[in-house]
Amino acid sequence: MLPLLRPRDGSTGDTPIPAVSAAEVSEHARDAERVYASGVWSGLEPRDRAAVLLRLADLMQRDADVLARLECEDAGKPIRECVENDVPGAIESIRWFAEAVDKLTGQTTPAGPGVIALTEREPFGVVAAILPWNYPLAMAAWKIAPALAVGNSLILKPADTTPRSVLHVERLALEAGIPAGVLRVLPGTGAETGAALARDPRIGALSFTGSTRTGRVILAAAAETNLKRVSLEMGGKSPQVIFADALGYGEDLISQAIECAFVTAGQNCTAGSRILVEASVAEEFTRRFVAAARALRVGDPEDPNTDIGPVINGDAARRMLAVIEEARAGGARVLLGGEEVQVIPGGHYVTPTVLDQVPADARILSEELFGPIVTVQTFTTEAEAIALANHTPYGLAASVWSSNIDRALGVARSIRAGVVSINSYSEGDLTSPFGGWGESGFGGVEKSLRAFEQWTREKAIWVQLHR
Known part of the structure; x- marks a missing residue:
């Protein structure tokens, strides 16, 4: 069981949150695969998925005070940061990616007469993200919005000390109309829940934000199993x-x-x-x-x-x-x-x-x-x-x-x-890509249209015309 840690005063929450076991991770991944294959979400038009995500953003705005309080209590973040930066930023991320998804296009490539060569990007199916404790809600939004907008089913593992704001967003997602099983939040420890996600063969892509040491472990687990795409955003010494x-x-x-x-x-x-x-x-x-x-x-x-x-x-x-x-x-x-x-x-x-x-x-x-x-x-x-x-x-x-x-x-x-x-301290706005080099990570870019590349794979289609 995971206590609801409140670093600000050392107390725990009244109702512990059950930690998801490795066996349960496998069951959730299997169910997410079934939901994806059903087309209940993945089969929607991009604009229809966008409309549901925009409703999610509206509900997050409605509950902004609740989300800020949960972030403050769990992570010990000053409430002013939560109210002025983290919660508004998370809401903006959901809206931005929802509104951008129907702007994505493939391309045709130069080929000879009698041939049409084109590329398109398609979702992986089941994808996952492991979140840090310092920006639980903001990082969740960076993953939820582009991953769901393109049609994936997404499994999120929040940090064991800061699960509540992300669990609240999961409830709001259902209220917004995202079908059950498309977005699921699995609280638990990194050693069991996170490790099981890294090793699960049904997960096609996994994004991790956290320490370099843990990132190495996740990368090794992916290499030893299904070679899932791994995106790592890790430490810094800026x-x-x-x-x-x-x-x-x-x-x-x-x-x-x-x-x-x-x-x-x-x-x-x-x-x-x-x-x-x-x-x-x-x-x-x-x-x-x-x-x-x-x-x-x-x-x-x-x-x-x-x-x-x-x-x-x-x-x-x-x-x-x-x-x-x-x-x-x-x-x-x-x-x-x-x-x-x-x-x-x-x-x-x-x-x-x-x-x-x-x-x-x-x-x-x-x-x-x-x-x-x-x-x-x-x-x-x-x-x-x-x-x-x-x-x-x-x-x-x-x-x-x-x-x-x-x-x-x-x-x-x-x-x-x-x-x-x-001449500033800035990570840029949502139009600007964010990602690291060296031991700070690789494999994906957060924010901007480039973020969709983490959650999709490119397919080339070669059409031979017979006339």
């Missing part, structure tokens, strides 16, 4: 590269650098946890950045004035503090934070932390900590900035700040990452 002339952007630079580092208490795969600043302005930038970080309010997630909520659990907090102490022992200077404080009994709160003078071989520079912890390093040349930015096995995101757009664009093109923002 740089924020700040040139001296960027200080002219004033408070916009500081506020966005703060958001990049500390949104969701740093429990964000694109968090800019490595700040690389030109040496000539490092002292000024660091002073202003530390002052802004010190002003962040660590508090109860249900308080709309809270900026920083708890980290996900005590083990995560202890791991973060151990790495900070290791860096300090190696000669790093802790400019701010570096400690756990008690805000609500049972919650685990790591204060916003900033370090500089970090030894080049320190783990804190290379290991994804998934917490409110930032390091500051300096550079003197553009080449040095690029080398520092690329000194990581990850390649998910980066930010580059400079009023010289030629330089900013040149550096952005030289950074090995799937998403690079210039």
Whole structure:
């Protein structure tokens, strides 16, 4: 049984949620295959599926307050983030992909006279997604909308600590008119429920968002079974590269650098946890950045004035503090934070932390900590900035700040990452693709029309004319 964990106060829910066993996963996959083959959803016209998904978005809007509260309680996310960002973003995703699906087209390819060669994309049938705990609803929407819009039956496994918002969306899907069995949510552990999805031969494609370590396990399981398509969106150790002339952007630079580092208490795969600043302005930038970080309010997630909520659990907090102490022992200077404080009994709160003078071989520079912890390093040349930015096995995101757009664009093109923002912290809107390089993942793109490629396979059709 899965307790309804509430990291904000350490309590559990009144009604535990049964964890789905490996045997039950197989039964659900078999039923999803039957539902797909029946055509009750897959046989609809794209516009008809879109209309149902738009009703789902309307129902999510109706229940936005409920969804925000569930996200806040389960994940410990500040309620303001849930209300202003996560829930509206999830609703927008459902609407965007619903409205885009009937815009997809195949193509004809150049062939000789007497031949028609064309391509089309078709759904896999049964597909699955394994979700992270830090953005349960937003990540669910990124999977639900394109996967269902093209006609698949989708199985979702939420993280064991954050299942309730996704379970609520499953109920809303039925209310919207999505046939039973087309979208099913299977709560459970990664070791059993998630592993069973990775190994099930009926599942044609699987999307995973989470740690690199777990992604490797999923990839191996798929390779050992039916070679299902696997899309991985995993960790990051993203740089924020700040040139001296960027200080002219004033408070916009500081506020966005703060958001990049500390949104969701740093429990964000694109968090800019490595700040690389030109040496000539490092002292000024660091002073202003530390002052802004010190002003962040660590508090109860249900308080709309809270900026920083708890980290996900005590083990995560202890791991973060151990790495900070290791860096300090190696000669790093802790400019701010570096400690756990008690805000609500049972919650685990790591204060916003900033370090500089970090030894080049320190783990804190290379290991994804998934917490409110930032390091500051300096550079003197553009080449040095690029080398520092690329000194990581990850390649998910980066930010580059400079009023010289030629330089900013040149550096952005030289950074090995799937998403690079210039003079902002941004992952782009729904029209812009999102995906990582290296140990941050591969195999699929979230958002944009490219996202449909995760959930469909291409077929070439060769027609020989006899006349």
